Amino acid sequence: MLDTTYFDAYDSGTFRNYCGPAELHKDLNTLYGLIVGIQADEHINETEIGLLHCWVNSLGTLRTKAPYHKLVAKINEILEDGIVTKEEAEDMIWLCRSYLDYNTNSYYDVITSATQQLGGFVAGISADSTVKLS
Numbered sequence: 001m002l003d004t005t006y007f008d009a010y011d012s013g014t015f016r017n018y019c020g021p022a023e024l025h026k027d028l029n030t031l032y033g034l035i036v037g038i039q040a041d042e043h044i045n046e047t048e049i050g051l052l053h054c055w056v057n058s059l060g061t062l063r064t065k066a067p068y069h070k071l072v073a074k075i076n077e078i079l080e081d082g083i084v085t086k087e088e089a090e091d092m093i094w095l096c097r098s099y100l101d102y103n104t105n106s107y108y109d110v111i112t113s114a115t116q117q118l119g120g121f122v123a124g125i126s127a128d129s130t131v132k133l134s
Contacts, residue, residue, distance in 0.1 A: 023062075024067070024068075024099075025100070025113070025116075026116050027059070027062075027068075028071075028096050028099050028100050029100065029113050029116035029117045029120065030055070030116055030117070030119060030120040030123075031055055031071065031092075031096055031120060032093060032096040032097070032100065032117055032120060033116065033117035033118060033119060033120025033121035033122075033123070033124065034051065034052070034055060034120035034121070034123055034124045035052075035089055035092050035093055035096070035120075035124065036093065036117070036120075036121055036124065037120060037121035037122065037123060037124020037125040037126075037127075038051065038052075038084075038089070038124040038125075038127060039086070039089045039124075040121075040124065040125055040130075040132065041125075041128065041130040041132045042086070042132050043130070043132075044083075044084040044089065045127075045128055047127045047128050048084075048124065048127045048128060049079055049082070049084060050127075051123065051124065051127045052075055052079060052084075053079070055075075056072050056075055056076075059072070067099055070095070071095065071096075074091070074092060074095055075092070078091075078092060100113070
C-alpha cells in the first residue's frame with residue numbers, strides 16, 4: 001500500500017498568500033455563475049441552497065477576509081429564512097458584478113472569466129437538473 005501521509009502536510013495551502021487576486025476573481029466568477037444557474041428555473045430549492053453553503057464552506061479561512069466577509073454575510077442573510085427570492089438572487093448577482101467590474105479590474109480576460117462563470121452556471125443548473133424554458 002502506498003503511504004500518502006507526506007501529501008497531507010505538503011499541500012498546506014500556504015501558496016494561497018500569493019494567489020489573492022486570481023483566487024478572488026475565480027471565486028467571484030464561480031459564485032456569479034452559480035447564482036445565475038440556480039436561478040435558471042426560477043425556483044430555488046434545498047439542494048441549490050446547499051450548493052451555496054458548500055461555496056461558503058469552500059472558502060476556508062478566506063471567509064473572514066475582505067471582500068469575502070461581505071459576500072458570506074450577504075449569503076447568510078439571504079439563506080437565513082431558508083428561502084431565496086428572485087430579488088435576493090439579483091442582489092447577490094449585483095454584488096458579484098460590483099467586484100467583477102471589468103472596466104476597473106482587468107485581471108482576467110473575458111474568456112477566462114466567462115469560463116469560470118460557465119463552471120458555476122453548470123453547477124447551479126445541475127444541482128436540481130431543471131431549467132425553465134420560456
